[in-house]
Amino acid sequence: xxxxxxxxxxxxxxxxxxxxxxxxxxxxxxxxxxxxxxxxxxxxxxxxxxxxxxxxxxxxxxxxxxxxxxxxxxxxxxxxxxxxxxxxxxxxxxxxxxxxxxxxxxxxxxxxxxxxxxxxxxxxxxxxxxxxxxxxxxxxxxxxxxxxxxxxxxxxxxxxxxxxxxxxxxxxxxxxxxxxxxxxxxxxxxxxxxxxxxxxxxxxxxxxxxxxxxxxxxxxxxxxxxxxxxxxxxxxxxxxxxxxxxxxxxxxxx
Amino acid sequence: xxxxxxxxxxxxxxxxxxxxxxxxxxxxxxxxxxxxxxxxxxxxxxxxxxxxxxxxxxxxxxxxxxxxxxxxxxxxxxxxxxxxxxxxxxxxxxxxxxxxxxxxxxxxxxxxxxxxxxxxxxxxxxxxxxxxxxxxxxxxxxxxxxxxxxxxxxxxxxxxxxxxxxxxxxxxxxxxxxxxxxxxxxxxxxxxxxxxxxxxxxxxxxxxxxxxxxxxxxxxxxxxxxxxxxxxxxxxxxxxxxxxxxx
Numbered sequence: 282x283x284x285x286x287x288x289x290x291x292x293x294x295x296x297x298x299x300x301x302x303x304x305x306x307x308x309x310x311x312x313x314x315x316x317x318x319x320x321x322x323x324x325x326x327x328x329x330x331x332x333x334x335x336x337x338x339x340x341x342x343x344x345x346x347x348x349x350x351x352x353x354x355x356x357x358x359x360x361x362x363x364x365x366x367x368x369x370x371x372x373x374x375x376x377x378x379x380x381x382x383x384x385x386x387x388x389x390x391x392x393x394x395x396x397x398x399x400x401x402x403x404x405x406x407x408x409x410x411x412x413x414x415x416x417x418x419x420x421x422x423x424x425x426x427x428x429x430x431x432x433x434x435x436x437x438x439x440x441x442x443x444x445x446x447x448x449x450x451x452x453x454x455x456x457x458x459x460x461x462x463x464x465x466x467x468x469x470x471x472x473x474x475x476x477x478x479x480x481x482x483x484x485x486x487x488x489x490x491x492x493x494x495x496x497x498x499x500x501x502x503x504x505x506x507x508x509x510x511x512x513x514x515x516x517x518x519x520x521x522x523x524x525x526x527x528x529x530x531x532x533x534x535x
Numbered sequence: 536x537x538x539x540x541x542x543x544x545x546x547x548x549x550x551x552x553x554x555x556x557x558x559x560x561x562x563x564x565x566x567x568x569x570x571x572x573x574x575x576x577x578x579x580x581x582x583x584x585x586x587x588x589x590x591x592x593x594x595x596x597x598x599x600x601x602x603x604x605x606x607x608x609x610x611x612x613x614x615x616x617x618x619x620x621x622x623x624x625x626x627x628x629x630x631x632x633x634x635x636x637x638x639x640x641x642x643x644x645x646x647x648x649x650x651x652x653x654x655x656x657x658x659x660x661x662x663x664x665x666x667x668x669x670x671x672x673x674x675x676x677x678x679x680x681x682x683x684x685x686x687x688x689x690x691x692x693x694x695x696x697x698x699x700x701x702x703x704x705x706x707x708x709x710x711x712x713x714x715x716x717x718x719x720x721x722x723x724x725x726x727x728x729x730x731x732x733x734x735x736x737x738x739x740x741x742x743x744x745x746x747x748x749x750x751x752x753x754x755x756x757x758x759x760x761x762x763x764x765x766x767x768x769x770x771x772x773x774x775x776x777x778x779x780x781x782x
Contacts, residue, residue: 384695
C-alpha cells in the first residue's frame with residue numbers, strides 16, 4: 282500500500298454510558314478511497330469525526346501523515362493546539378446537513394477560512410474560490426445565498442469550501458442522506474471526480490452503488506467495531522460475516 | 536365614584552405638576568439609558584465568558600454561571616438596598632468611589648445604576664446566550680473544522696447569526712429595565728415615583744402617580760409594538776427555511 286495518510290489504532294469513544302467505539306484500527310493510504318458502511322448507531326460517523334478531532338477519542342492513537350495527533354496536552358479539549366491546527370488544515374470534512382454559513386454567499390462561504398485562517402488576500406481567496414465553485418459546477422451561483430440553493434447545490438458548495446483549505450484528506454459524513462433522491466447524483470458525481478483526481482477520502486455512506494464503483498476498500502462497522510473490510514466486490518457481494526450479510530440484505534431489500 | 540376620579544384623575548392637578556413630574560420621569564429615562572448601555576456590554580462579556588470552551592476555562596465558566604444565577608435570583612430591590620447601604624462603609628475603597636457624585640449626580644443615582652447594571656447584566660447575558668445557542672451547533676463545527684479558532688468562529692460565524700435572534704427578547708428586557716428604574720426611589724433618588732409620592736404626601740392627591748404611569752405607557756407601548764414586529768420578522772425567516780437575511 283502507498284504511504285499511510287491516516288492510521289487509527291485502538292480508538293475508543295464513549296458518550297456517557299454509551300460506548301460508541303470499542304477499539305477501531307484502520308489505515309488509509311494516500312489516494313485511497315475508503316467507504317464506511319454500517320447500520321445507524323454503529324459508530325461510523327463518530328469514527329469519522331475522531332479523525333479530525335471533532336470528537337476526540339478517549340483512548341487510542343491517531344496518526345496523520347505519520348504525526349501522532351492525540352498526544353498533545355490540549356488535543357481534544359476544544360482549545361487551539363498544535364495538533365488541532367495541524368489536523369484541521371489537512372483534513373476537510375463535509376457534513377450531512379451541509380452547515381453552510383447562511384449569512385454569507387456561496388463565494389464568501391468558500392473564501393472565509395482561507396482568508397481568516399491561512400491569511401490569504403481577498404483577491405487570491407476569491408480567485409481560488411471561483412475556480413473551485415466552477416469545478417463543482419456552480420460557476421453561475423457564486424453570489425447566491427445558501428437559502429437560494431438546492432440541497433445538492435449547497436452540498437457542492439460545502440465540498441468546495443472544504444477543498445479551499447487544500448486538504449490532504451477529505452471526510453464525507455453521509456453527505457447525500459439529507460438530499461432529495463434526484464439531487465444525490467450531482468453530489469456523488471462531484472465526489473467521483475475528486476476520487477479520480479487522487480484525493481484521499483473516507484466516506485461514510487449508504488450509497489452502495491457509489492461504494493462499489495468508487496471505493497478502493499469497503500469497511501463494514503457494527504456495534505462500535507469494524508466487522509469486516511476488503512475490496513468492494515468482496516465485502517458487498519461475498520460478505521464473510523453474518524452481520525454484514527444481514528445488513529446488506531436489509532439495505533438491498535428496500 | 537367622583538371621589539375616585541378626583542383622587543387619581545384630577546387633570547387640573549396633573550396640569551399643575553406636569554413639568555415637575557416629567558422632569559422626574561426624565562430621571563428614569565436617564566437611569567434607563569445609562570444602565571442599558573452598561574448592561575448590554577456587561578451582559579455580552581458574561582455571555583462570551585460563559586461560552587469559553589475546554590477544561591482550562593472551567594473555573595471562569597463556573598464563576599460566570601454562579602454570578603448570573605445569583606443576580607437573577609436576588610430581588611432587585613434588595614440588591615439596591617444592599618449596595619446603597621453597604622458600599623459607603625467599605626473604607627478600603629477611596630471615598631470618591633464609594634460615595635460617588637460624578638457628573639453632578641448624587642450618590643443614590645449611582646448606587647441605583649450599579650445595582651441595576653449588575654442585575655440586568657445577568658439578564659441580558661441570558662438573552663445573548665439564547666441567541667448564541669440558537670445558532671445550530673453545526674455552524675460552530677463547520678467553522679472549527681475549517682481551522683478557525685473558537686474566537687474566529689464566534690466572530691465570523693456564530694455572533695453574526697445570533698444577533699438576528701436577539702433584538703426581540705432584548706427589547707423585552709429593556710422594557711423591564713425602564714420600569715425597574717422606579718425602584719431607585721427607595722434610596723431617595725428623585726425620580727418619578729418618589730416625586731409623585733412626595734406630591735401625594737403634600738396634597739393627598741394621587742394623580743401625579745397616574746401621570747407617571749401615563750408617561751411609562753406612552754414610551755413603552757411603541758417598544759412593545761417593535762418587539763411584535765421583530766418577532767414577526769424572525770418567524771418569517773423561519774418559515775422561509777432560514778433565519779438570515781442579507782448580511
